[in-house]
Amino acid sequence: MQGGYCQARVVSALHRHTMLHPPNYCFLPITPSSIAPMFYRTSLMPKALISSIFLCLITATFAPAQETPSPTVDSKINSGFISALPLRSIGPALMSGRIADIAVDPTNPNVWYVGAGSGGVWKTTNSGTTFESIFDGQKSYSIGCITIDPNNNNTIWIGSGENVGGRHVGYGDGIYVSHNGGKTFTNKGLADSEHLSKIIVHPKNPKVVFAASQGPLWSAGGQRGLFKSIDGGNNWTNVLNCDGKPGGDYTGVTDVTMDPNNPDTLYAATHQRHRTVWSLLNTGPQSGIYKSTDGGESWVELKTGLPGGDKGKIALQVSPQKSNVVYAAIELQNRVGGFYRSDDFGGSWTKMSDYVGGGTGPHYYQEIYCDPHRFDVVYHANVRMGRTEDGGKTWDSISKSTKHVDNHAVAFSPTDPNFLVIGCDGGLYRSYDYARSYSFCANLPLTQFYKVDVDYEFPFYNVVGGTQDNNTQYGPSRTGNIQGIRNADWRITIGGDGHDNAIDPTDPNIIYCESQEGYIRRFDRRTGQSVDIRPRPGAGEDNLRFNWDSPILISPHDNKRIYFASKFLHRSDDRGDSWTTVSPDLSRNQNRYKLKMMDRVWSVDAGYDLLAMSQYGNITSISESPLVEGLLYIGTDDGLIHVSEDGGANWTATEKIFDVPEYFFVNDIKADRHDPNVAYACLDNHKTGDYKPYLVKTTDRGKTWTLISGNLPERHLIWRIEQDHENKNLFFLGTEYGLFCSLNGCETWVKITAGAPNIPFRDLAIQRRENDLVAATFGRGFYVLDDYSPLRDLTDELLDSSDLHIFPIRKALWYIPQNLLGGRKGSQGDSYFETPNPAFGATLTYYLKSDLKTKAAIRKEAEAKLSGKGDDVPIPSWEQLRDESLEQAPKVYFEFYNQSNEVVARVNGSTNKGLHRLSWNLRYTQYNGSPMVAPGNYSVQGFQLVDGTTTKLGNAQSFEIVSIEEPSLKPKNLDETIAYQLSLAKFNDAINATAQSLATRIERIVKIQQVIERSPNAEPALQKQARELELKLRKAARQLNGDNIKSDKFVEDVPSIGSRVGSVLYGSSRNTYGITQTQKDQVEIAKTEFKAVLKTIKKLINSDFKTFEKKLNEGGIPWTEGRDIPGFK
Secondary structure, rough: OHHHHHHHHHHHHEEEEEEEHHHOOOOOOOOOHHHHHHOOOOOOOOOOHHHHHHHHHOOEEEEEEOOOOOOOOEEEEEEEHHHOOOEEEOOOOOOOOOOEEEEOOOOOOOOEEEEEEOOEEEEOOOOOOOEEEOOOOOOOOOOEEEEEOOOOOOOOEEEOOOOOOOOOOOOOOOOOEOOOOOOOOOEEEOOOOEEEEEEOOOOOOOOOOEEEEEOOOOOOOOOOOOEOOOOOOOEEEEEOOOOOOOOOEEEEEEEEEEEOOEEEEEEEEEOOOOOOOOEEEEEEOOOOEEEEEEOOOOOOOEOOOOEEEEEEEEEEOOOOOOOOOOEEEEHHHHHEEEEEEOOOOOOOOOOOOOOOOOOOOHHHOOEEEEEOOOEEEEEEEEOOOOOOOOOOOOOOOOOOOOOOEEEEEEEEEEEEEEEEEEEEEEEEEOOEEEOOOEOOOOOOOEEEEEEEEEEEOOOOEEEEEEEEOEEEEEEOOOOOOOOEEHHHEEEEOOOEEEEEEOOOOOOOOOOEEEOOOEEEEEEEOOOOOOOEOOOOOOOOOOOOOOOOOEEEEEEOHHHHHOOEEEOOEEOOOOOOOOEEEEOEEEEOOOOOHOOOOOEEEEOOOOEEHHHOOOOOOOEEEEEOOOOOOEEEEEEEOOEEEEEOOOOOOOOOEEEEEOOOOOOOOOEEEEOOOOOOOOOOEEEHHHHHHHOOOOEEEOOOOOOOOOOOOOOOOOOOOOEEEEEOOOOOOOOEEEEEEEEEEEEOOOOOEEEEEEOOOOOOOEEEEEEOOOOOOEEEEOOOOOOEEEEHHHHHHHHHHHHOOOOOOOOOOOEEEOOOOOOOOOOOOOOOOOOOOOEOOOOOOEEEEEEOOOOOOHHEEEEEEEEHHHHOOOOOOOOOOOOHHHHHHHHHOOOEEEEEEOOOEEEEEEEEEEEEEEEEEEEEEOOOOOOOOEEEEEEEEEEEEEEEEEEEEEEEEEEEEEEEEOOOOOOOOOOOOHHHHHHHHHHHHHHHHHHHHHHHHHHHHHHHHHHHHHHHHHHOOOOOHHHHHHHHHHHHHHHHHHHHOOHHHHHHHHOOOOHHHHHHHHHHHHHHHOOOOOOHHHHHHHHHHHHHHHHHHHHHHHHHHHHHHHHHHHHHHHHOOOOOOOOOOOOOO
């Protein structure tokens, strides 16, 4: 940029931040003094000389076109095959995320439909106590609007593509409808609309639907205007557009409203806009207000009393109480405007006030909502929610310090005039008192994360991520309790829009975080304090030009060295206390006002809205080779890749890559972990309307680059690439619509779908100790792919060569999970938000080559194929059916062995072919209540059981169990404790077996007495003997199990044998301390009592009972269960 331009046009970063986040929500502790120029010396040479030297060192390299790899490979390894490795959501819902629209069912106000700007559609049937995601599986994740059909509350219309003009906006693929309350959806067209702003259904004819399409944000064309369908969405007619007018290719309809008393009368607002990487032009001559009185067939532009000149985003509403009153919120050039009202159906207008969307800019807000219960009460979605009670003359903010800012939607209860539900960048809020207080819905995990990093804290690592308007958030990847991860486990490090971040790999207490436009801070986890370490210009130098999301890199060669970028690359060797600039301006240094918007260059006084966007021409990505210190790669927002092989002393530029658009945005650049000459870059051209994936690779340190996008789907623009640290051919890719992996060096890609929503995966980080992939999504929080290491070994050759293969098993952590709340959610209610930990214990992943099926299953599959062809189905013989009925179902099971090769556990697995995962809870499996095994080395082997024959399957796999317990008191000897617990479990098993034997005999003697009563030839003495035997059996049972007569009356009695042992067994199994003396004493008492009663019980069962049954047989008493089979002559 030229110096004069910089002085005239650059707004101070403090002013930007304050306007975007007013003081009562400004988390970032910045003061005017903190952004004053910091004078420091980068060299003794004059600045001009340094710049000249740097510029002379830059050379341009043009890469020749090269062949793209084959897009498809026939392989068993596809999305379905790897679904055994699902993603795990870890939230958070601490501050939720941007809400685009809300629809409350007018017949049942407990039912709401909530559309997330990026996060799909969610439904609640209990006023927000719980939510269900109902739009997963559709091709769009970005929601612009939701409408409930007034004729049928089960018909829900969804407009995809956000209805704001933000730099981070998601695009859609048309309009959807559900006719069953959101259970299923159908796309009804308008695929090229990209951003649908409003849908209206005729109140008397559900076939008539209007859809306001703003059209593409980043390019001309598409389906723009107001579309009408008269057949329920099967066909659409564009009834209002600006086609053929100057700027018409960039003009759509941003709002439409209907007269509640006359559905043929509609009002619509057109909006001319265009956003690029460098600018947002949000006004134009084609923006205006139109009216139709014939159901949209013809339109008249309304002008009387309305401002002339270029206009921006306009919002419209018709008063629900008096339909002659129409309201309009109008943006004008330079972020000003006003609120207008018409009392004559739009014939003339009066300006009521200067109120207009502020904060980020009208493009981000500027929607109005009429109170259905109060005339002239209107809500304006703004940085702080505005409300007027006099038709727009005066406005009050109804936001509070306890509620998030940046509002986008308001909905009302049809029955309660004081109820409001408001959607904003921080999620969903309810008010029951006319917005005097708010209740936050803390159970919607919709956070939009830009970046993610992980630490190496043991035993559970942590995750940090920068968010859209929800600060930088930090929390655990898992916890040591049964509750999993709760909102309370998360914290804020710094405020503002969070962006890039990095955690010191050797010290998890040092976290580098950044808010928008380069405000980097070093956060101390121990103290909770953060230090401003932003590089500053020297004396007489222009302010540094940062990207909104400036990149941070900790050198892989020195954890004290960090790189940070503006238009320059900065290096600090003391964790940010001081900086050295190690590059010239590596951008094209273009004046964005000289670049075309809407196909031409505009006046600097045109309707630009540049407050909430980056300065143009800066570095967006940094990488340093982990193999060669000082081998640096950087990418810019204006189509450049630079490489330095000497720590920044010299730079080489790539300005053009064939098959890739020239002015690409470098979303990511990564040096290869295994080859010092190889690097990869994710290039992005979506801000010109080109959504293709561009992944490029260099094998000569940036001299040439090759496009290697392979079989990636269209519209999957690429955000991030990560390479495995052990297998050079294993890669992960985050795109606009999902997460992919490649097992063959980026030749082909497989989408990871299990547990994954349709959402942008903006950033990826590998936790190398755990082999976890952590993903930052833009709208659904963080996800973890737990232990992806099996992917390293997956090949078609492996799958063909083994009947069963167990993949390497990571260390299993030995501890007792805590119970913090007395249950998963405790008594916190259904709205309490928590996400699960990975399965406790040793988790093994295995591949089974073939299904193990029963004979019946094989026959039925064959019959199904014949039926499908229309052929006759053969009837099985009776012998065949009998064999099927007697067949034992086949099993796959796994035996776990200790170091002495003793079997400690047996766990069943799946018999279906494919990839599977199961977990062993580290406990012996021989007895109920068995203890955990000791930490140490173990192994596992698979087996199959078919028709009574057991066969060993596949390979054995070794693994280690590691204790993470750090008790306050020294535990007892573990080996002795386990031995005692095993003997106790065996003792308990004996008690239970004895008790069950007694119960069976008691049941049999009761039936015997019933039979004796019915037998006329029975001697009277038999009945008495049977009764006496029953009472003896019941007395013995009481000694084992306790006296239920007393316990039923809540009277304390002598503890039973079973209760003494059971309490010790249960109590000792829930801790790792060991057996206390009191517990041992209880067991000794139980043993003594059991020995005494066991002698009696054995006599009763083995002698007395059998003798009595012999008398019954001799006396001709009819047979009862358990007795010998009677003879027959």
